[in-house]
Amino acid sequence: MNQEGRPVPVRSAAGGQRSALLLEGKSCSVDLARPCIMGILNVTPDSFYDGGRFATVEAALSQGRHLAAQGADIIDVGGESTRPGSAAVSADLELERIVPVVEALRSEVSVPLSVDTWKSVVAREAIAAGAAFVNDISGLQFDPEMASVVAKGGAGLFLMHTRGTPGGMQENTRYRDLFSEVYSFLTAQVEKAVRSGIPRCRLAVDPGIGFGKDLDGNLELLSRLAEFQSLGLPVLLGTSRKSFLGALLGRPHPGDRLFGTLATIALGVAAGVRIFRVHDAGAARDAALTAWAVCSRRAGGGAASSGRA
Numbered sequence: 001m002n003q004e005g006r007p008v009p010v011r012s013a014a015g016g017q018r019s020a021l022l023l024e025g026k027s028c029s030v031d032l033a034r035p036c037i038m039g040i041l042n043v044t045p046d047s048f049y050d051g052g053r054f055a056t057v058e059a060a061l062s063q064g065r066h067l068a069a070q071g072a073d074i075i076d077v078g079g080e081s082t083r084p085g086s087a088a089v090s091a092d093l094e095l096e097r098i099v100p101v102v103e104a105l106r107s108e109v110s111v112p113l114s115v116d117t118w119k120s121v122v123a124r125e126a127i128a129a130g131a132a133f134v135n136d137i138s139g140l141q142f143d144p145e146m147a148s149v150v151a152k153g154g155a156g157l158f159l160m161h162t163r164g165t166p167g168g169m170q171e172n173t174r175y176r177d178l179f180s181e182v183y184s185f186l187t188a189q190v191e192k193a194v195r196s197g198i199p200r201c202r203l204a205v206d207p208g209i210g211f212g213k214d215l216d217g218n219l220e221l222l223s224r225l226a227e228f229q230s231l232g233l234p235v236l237l238g239t240s241r242k243s244f245l246g247a248l249l250g251r252p253h254p255g256d257r258l259f260g261t262l263a264t265i266a267l268g269v270a271a272g273v274r275i276f277r278v279h280d281a282g283a284a285r286d287a288a289l290t291a292w293a294v295c296s297r298r299a300g301g302g303a304a305s306s307g308r309a
Contacts, residue, residue, distance in 0.1 A: 025132030039072030070282035078116035106130030147196035163212030225271035
C-alpha cells in the first residue's frame with residue numbers, strides 16, 4: 001500500500017497476484033479483499049443492547065476471545081454509550097473502563113483492537129496500551145486534538161458522520177439533501193485527517209447509520225452505499241441491532257433485530273462495503289461471506305472458501 005492508500009498487488013494463497021485494499025493500523029494491516037468483521041465490545045453499563053454484560057475486565061476479556069473465535073477481524077472497545085439520548089462520561093471514567101481491557105486483550109488475542117472514542121486523551125492512552133485503530137463517531141468534530149493524536153500514534157482512523165452529540169442528535173434529523181451532506185462531510189474530514197498527517201491508507205469512512213438520521217434517512221443511505229465508493233476509501237457500515245430496524249420491522253427489543261442486521265450486511269457487501277461493525281461476529285461473518293461469494297462470482301472473479309471473513 002502506498003501513502004495515498006492505493007491498492008497494491010498482494011500475493012494470494014494460491015500464489016497468484018491479486019489487487020487488495022489494505023487498511024493500515026498501528027503495527028498491523030487488515031486485508032479488505034474480503035469483508036472485514038469488526039466485533040463490538042462495549043464495556044459500559046448503559047449501551048442499548050449489551051449494556052452491563054461486559055463491564056468487568058474478566059467479562060470483557062471472555063467476550064473478546066469469543067468475538068475473535070467467531071471470526072472478528074477487529075475488536076472495537078467502547079467505554080461510553082453513544083445510543084440516542086445518552087450522556088457523555090468523563091475522560092477519566094472512559095479510561096478506567098477501556099485501558100485495562102485493551103491491555104488484557106492485547107496479551108490474549110491476535111486480532112487488532114480499535115477504541116471507540118471521540119476524546120483525544122482516551123485515544124492517546126488506548127493507542128499506548130495497544131489499540132491499532134481509533135473509531136471516532138464525531139469524524140474529528142468534537143475534539144480538535146484527535147487528528148494529531150492519531151497521526152502521532154500511528155493508528156488507523158474510522159471517520160463517521162453524525163449531526164450533534166448522541167444526547168441530542170435525534171432532535172434534528174431533517175436535511176435538505178442528506179446524501180450530499182454526508183458525502184461532503186466525509187470528504188472534508190478525510191482531507192482534514194490527511195492534512196494532519198494521517199495517510200489515506202490508515203483511513204476508513206462511515207456514513208453513520210442511526211446517528212442524527214430518521215428511518216427514511218437511514219434507508220436512503222443504505223440504498224446509496226455504493227456511491228460512497230467514489231471516496232476511494234474503505235467504507236464501514238454499522239447497523240447492528242439499531243432502532244431503525246426495530247421501527248422498520250416492528251421489533252422494539254434489540255435482541256430481536258439480528259435478521260434485519262444480516263440483511264443490511266448482505267446489501268452492504270453488494271454495494272462494496274468492506275467493514276461491518278456488529279455485535280454478532282459469527283452470524284455477520286457467515287452473511288458477509290455468503291454475499292461476497294455470490295457478488296464475486298457475478299463480477300467474474302469466482303470465490304473460494306475461507307476460514308475467516
